[in-house]
Amino acid sequence: MSEVDRFFTDPDESIGAMLARLRRASGLSGTKAGELAGMSQAKVSRIETDAIAPTPDDVGRLARALGADEQLARVLISRTVIAQRRPTDWSPYPVGLARGQRFIAQSEAQATSIRAFEPTVIHGLLQTSEYARALLAVFQMQETVIPTQARSPAASVTEALAERIGRQKAITDLRRSFTFVMMEAVFQNNFCPPEDMLAQIRRLRDLNQQYDNVSIKVVPLDAGPGIPALHGFELFDDGLVAIDTFNTAFTSTSVPDLHLYRHVFDSFEAVATDDIDPICLKYQNHYARQLSSRHGA
Numbered sequence: 400m401s402e403v404d405r406f407f408t409d410p411d412e413s414i415g416a417m418l419a420r421l422r423r424a425s426g427l428s429g430t431k432a433g434e435l436a437g438m439s440q441a442k443v444s445r446i447e448t449d450a451i452a453p454t455p456d457d458v459g460r461l462a463r464a465l466g467a468d469e470q471l472a473r474v475l476i477s478r479t480v481i482a483q484r485r486p487t488d489w490s491p492y493p494v495g496l497a498r499g500q501r502f503i504a505q506s507e508a509q510a511t512s513i514r515a516f517e518p519t520v521i522h523g524l525l526q527t528s529e530y531a532r533a534l535l536a537v538f539q540m541q542e543t544v545i546p547t548q549a550r551s552p553a554a555s556v557t558e559a560l561a562e563r564i565g566r567q568k569a570i571t572d573l574r575r576s577f578t579f580v581m582m583e584a585v586f587q588n589n590f591c592p593p594e595d596m597l598a599q600i601r602r603l604r605d606l607n608q609q610y611d612n613v614s615i616k617v618v619p620l621d622a623g624p625g626i627p628a629l630h631g632f633e634l635f636d637d638g639l640v641a642i643d644t645f646n647t648a649f650t651s652t653s654v655p656d657l658h659l660y661r662h663v664f665d666s667f668e669a670v671a672t673d674d675i676d677p678i679c680l681k682y683q684n685h686y687a688r689q690l691s692s693r694h695g696a
Contacts, residue, residue, distance in 0.1 A: 406471060414479050419447035421465045435464035455479045481655055488653040496555055500562035510635035511575050514664050518582045518628035523563050524570055525606060530599040533591035535559050570613055578614045580668050582628050586682040593686040600679050616671035617678050624670045632660055
């Protein structure tokens with residue numbers, strides 16, 4: 400194990416805490432460390448306690464003053480650069496339901512391999528028009544960020560629906576591959592009436608059988624992936640990741656973000672099943688009973 404590997408034992412440790420640990424190991428006081436690094440003891444203390452965010456230059460000077468070798472100093476500087484970039488690595492989608500759909504369609508059109516994870520809803524490329532309309536109506540709340548809305552909410556949803564359905568042509572291109580991993584909970588979240596949920600489940604089964612370039616997998620309720628399913632995301636050729644939020648979505652091309660989300664995707668895929676028929680049948684029966692009960696009432 401290298402010195403760098405031995406030093407980085409806690410992935411959540413801050414740069415300041417690392418430098419404090421390095422200073423204690425060197426036997427130097429904060430005052431002496433500041434003198435050697437050309438900064439005040441107060442600044443050293445603020446850096447170590449994360450009261451201020453150090454610059455890469457601060458970290459390099461302090462690390463070398465504390466006796467870090469050049470390899471460790473470079474790694475600490477690199478982590479500082481990544482930490483500084485984090486808030487700006489993510490770019491929001493354009494405002495508006497339809498514009499957001501057009502934006503993600505462009506990313507999908509440019510990718511040859513798409514991996515998508517969904518914890519709560521069926522992915523947009525797999526949705527029936529009825530399911531998509533119901534879901535877009537829920538997320539029409541996005542339009543409230545626009546101070547003056549010329550169109551009616553219904554018109555906004557209709558335009559976004561047309562864009563979403565248009566996106567689905569992508570899966571007919573057999574030169575491209577699509578892997579969808581969903582939590583079983585997507586079948587429990589019924590955003591539309593039982594008959595529409597039944598149609599949605601039938602569409603999933605049909606798509607899974609119809610296209611060799613489409614793989615649909617489900618993480619069973621009892622699978623225990625070991626990672627919380629915080630939100631949905633989509634990976635495009637491992638060059639772009641998009642995540643969903645309530646009022647918009649964000650994309651990043653940052654290598655650390657891409658590696659993290661690919662790891663998360665692989666972790667969920669590892670415990671997912673591609674034999675989705677038993678799960679689909681389970682929820683077909685569930686919604687069929689709801690429909691029968693409603694008609695019998």
